[in-house]
Amino acid sequence: MSNSKSRYDIDFENGRVEKDWFALKGEFPERVSDCEEFLRNNPEDRRKAIGILKKLKGRHKGKLQYDITKNDARVWYFVDRKERMVVIKYAGHHPDKY
Amino acid sequence: MVTPILSDEVINSTELRNNQKRWLDRAYVNPVSIMSGNKKLVLLNREHAKHMYSLTHYAEIVLQFCRERIGGESESKVFPWTKYLNKEEAEEFSRELLTTFEKATNSREWLLFEELLEDWKATANAISNPDLTKALLAKAEPSKYVKLKE
Numbered sequence: 001m002s003n004s005k006s007r008y009d010i011d012f013e014n015g016r017v018e019k020d021w022f023a024l025k026g027e028f029p030e031r032v033s034d035c036e037e038f039l040r041n042n043p044e045d046r047r048k049a050i051g052i053l054k055k056l057k058g059r060h061k062g063k064l065q066y067d068i069t070k071n072d073a074r075v076w077y078f079v080d081r082k083e084r085m086v087v088i089k090y091a092g093h094h095p096d097k098y
Numbered sequence: 099m100v101t102p103i104l105s106d107e108v109i110n111s112t113e114l115r116n117n118q119k120r121w122l123d124r125a126y127v128n129p130v131s132i133m134s135g136n137k138k139l140v141l142l143n144r145e146h147a148k149h150m151y152s153l154t155h156y157a158e159i160v161l162q163f164c165r166e167r168i169g170g171e172s173e174s175k176v177f178p179w180t181k182y183l184n185k186e187e188a189e190e191f192s193r194e195l196l197t198t199f200e201k202a203t204n205s206r207e208w209l210l211f212e213e214l215l216e217d218w219k220a221t222a223n224a225i226s227n228p229d230l231t232k233a234l235l236a237k238a239e240p241s242k243y244v245k246l247k248e
Contacts, residue, residue, distance in 0.1 A: 013238065014243075057191070060221055060225070060234050063234050
């Protein structure tokens with residue numbers, strides 16, 4: 001069980017991202033709830049989200065991608081470890097070209 | 099005459115049948131070859147077999163990518179998504195590909211190599227979407243943050 005003191009806060013970067021998050025939650029309520037639990041407890045631990053969590057590179061270094069579905073529902077965020085905070089920058093549908 | 103591979107021991111099928119447990123225990127540590135008439139078989143720890151398969155599979159991919167780079171191919175066939183990376187990113191990917199391949203070869207942790215490919219592919223896919231890239235590169239403005247209540 002996680003200690004509530006060690007849980008991360010989750011912030012949306014702005015109101016639009018918040019709206020997009022809840023739109024995704026309307027489509028995939030259980031999966032978005034799973035994502036929220038993951039972000040609150042282990043936002044960088046890919047062993048707890050094998051194949052679901054990606055750590056971006058290059059110009060997007062420091063951003064993480066969580067795949068809500070295998071198709072195209074995604075959440076992108078960064079982690080402020082010092083403040084124990086996750087900031088969601090983008091939530092929505094993004095079909096992979098490859 | 100059988101040429102040894104991986105310091106294996108060579109037995110016939112009768113010997114395997116007569117001392118099955120002994121040879122299975124031995125095969126768990128080192129390969130054991132079995133001669134049955136003209137058939138040459140090997141008993142091998144599954145983890146070793148998995149490593150050998152992964153090594154061959156990923157070595158072919160890395161080799162093909164290196165050939166493309168050396169040949170100056172404009173677009174990679176093995177990693178077509180690299181066309182979205184800029185020059186510095188493409189060089190960074192190439193370096194990480196080789197160093198991670200080397201690490202995985204020694205540690206046998208092929209998941210690290212698979213994750214590297216997943217990470218770069220996700221990066222390239224994100225770059226391919228201008229709106230998403232703009233949002234990801236936008237400077238954070240904490241005054242606009244909206245908290246998600248538990």
